Amino acid sequence: MSAKQTMYYVGFCRVCKTGPLGLRRCGQCENVVLLCDECDATWSNADLAAPPQYAKDGELPCPKCKASLVESPSHWATAEQLQEIDWLQEAINGGLLELKQGIAFTPDAADESSPP
Amino acid sequence: MRRSNQQTIRLIQGLVRLVRSGRLPVRWLVGLVVLAAAYLLMQPLLVRSLGIDLPGLGDLTGIVSETPATEQQPTEQPKQKKSPAADEINQILRDGSQQTYESPAGLLYRRGSQHGHRLKHLMAHAKDQPDRPGQHGVFDSEQPEEIVAVVDEAYRQAQTGKKVQVEREGERTVYTVDLNRRVGFIGGESGNRRNRPAARHIRLVVEDRNFITAFPYRP
Numbered sequence: 001m002s003a004k005q006t007m008y009y010v011g012f013c014r015v016c017k018t019g020p021l022g023l024r025r026c027g028q029c030e031n032v033v034l035l036c037d038e039c040d041a042t043w044s045n046a047d048l049a050a051p052p053q054y055a056k057d058g059e060l061p062c063p064k065c066k067a068s069l070v071e072s073p074s075h076w077a078t079a080e081q082l083q084e085i086d087w088l089q090e091a092i093n094g095g096l097l098e099l100k101q102g103i104a105f106t107p108d109a110a111d112e113s114s115p116p
Numbered sequence: 117m118r119r120s121n122q123q124t125i126r127l128i129q130g131l132v133r134l135v136r137s138g139r140l141p142v143r144w145l146v147g148l149v150v151l152a153a154a155y156l157l158m159q160p161l162l163v164r165s166l167g168i169d170l171p172g173l174g175d176l177t178g179i180v181s182e183t184p185a186t187e188q189q190p191t192e193q194p195k196q197k198k199s200p201a202a203d204e205i206n207q208i209l210r211d212g213s214q215q216t217y218e219s220p221a222g223l224l225y226r227r228g229s230q231h232g233h234r235l236k237h238l239m240a241h242a243k244d245q246p247d248r249p250g251q252h253g254v255f256d257s258e259q260p261e262e263i264v265a266v267v268d269e270a271y272r273q274a275q276t277g278k279k280v281q282v283e284r285e286g287e288r289t290v291y292t293v294d295l296n297r298r299v300g301f302i303g304g305e306s307g308n309r310r311n312r313p314a315a316r317h318i319r320l321v322v323e324d325r326n327f328i329t330a331f332p333y334r335p
Contacts (some may be wrong), residue, residue: 006248009249012250015190015285015288015290015321016290016319016321016329017290017319017333018126018250018251018252018253018319018331019250020248020249020250020282024124030231037230038329039288039321039328039329040230040328041228041285041288050329051271051285051286052236052285052286053310054286054287054288054323055229057226057228058226058227058228060228070218070229070230081319102247102249102305103245103247103248105240105245105248109294
């Protein structure tokens with residue numbers, strides 16, 4: 001089992017009503033998006049009323065450079081990396097979003113629960 | 117006669133004997149009957165509102181099994197041959213196959229999600245993740261085939277339009293299906309704070325026939 005990953009999130013997904021909206025950083029272009037930890041719906045900025053983007057053919061591409069947001073080196077953004085995101089800081093300062101810290105959905109949970 | 121009925125009759129006969137012998141006043145018997153009736157009426161309501169499991173009257177009188185003794189399973193069962201579906205599921209879950217799995221109800225589980233395959237993602241709801249923010253719906257079963265079967269049941273019921281709430285968000289359709297029985301519980305940080313309430317709904321997210329996610333849910 002891999003170590004639990006810390007994730008910063010700003011609320012919960014309105015599509016699946018359960019997944020935390022984590023801040024995911026593209027490993028290639030360093031763009032940060034809001035990614036639902038449960039259903040993979042993605043928003044490019046704080047406008048959560050806008051229609052989300054969804055994974056296509058199993059791929060979850062960065063809206064900016066199309067690199068995979070799932071595969072390494074993409075990762076959950078750190079606190080320092082989030083300081084550089086203007087739209088996020090504006091939304092937090094404006095009271096639109098609230099930043100929280102939590103544990104990401106563990107990808108290895110499936111392996112733990114599958115029969116021997 | 118069903119074993120539960122026999123047990124109930126034996127219980128009533130015992131109470132009548134106690135009343136006749138004078139060891140149990142009639143008003144106590146009436147009180148017991150009233151309490152039992154009130155419990156019968158309130159039990160489903162309490163289970164639903166508090167999200168806790170309460171025993172039925174059958175459980176309280178020690179009636180556990182509905183299976184007659186003559187129908188009990190032999191201790192040594194013949195080895196069941198695994199179905200082709202089980203093999204396919206195992207190939208994906210254990211061997212990391214990226215093939216698409218089509219469930220008996222026609223849901224397509226493809227590669228995708230942070231778990232690498234939607235079937236793996238579904239199985240992440242077979243266990244609680246107590247430190248996951250918010251709710252984490254957990255199925256009562258940990259067996260992949262059983263979980264796929266419950267999701268299929270929800271999908272089929274959603275197609276009939278019976279006890280289902282439908283939401284559309286772009287290409288996605290989200291069904292909240294009331295299966296009218298406990299299918300799991302709510303875990304995660306929020307669920308554990310509330311003592312893991314029972315869930316009888318399934319929230320199922322699909323794109324056409326493509327499975328995205330499903331989990332036990334409390335609307």
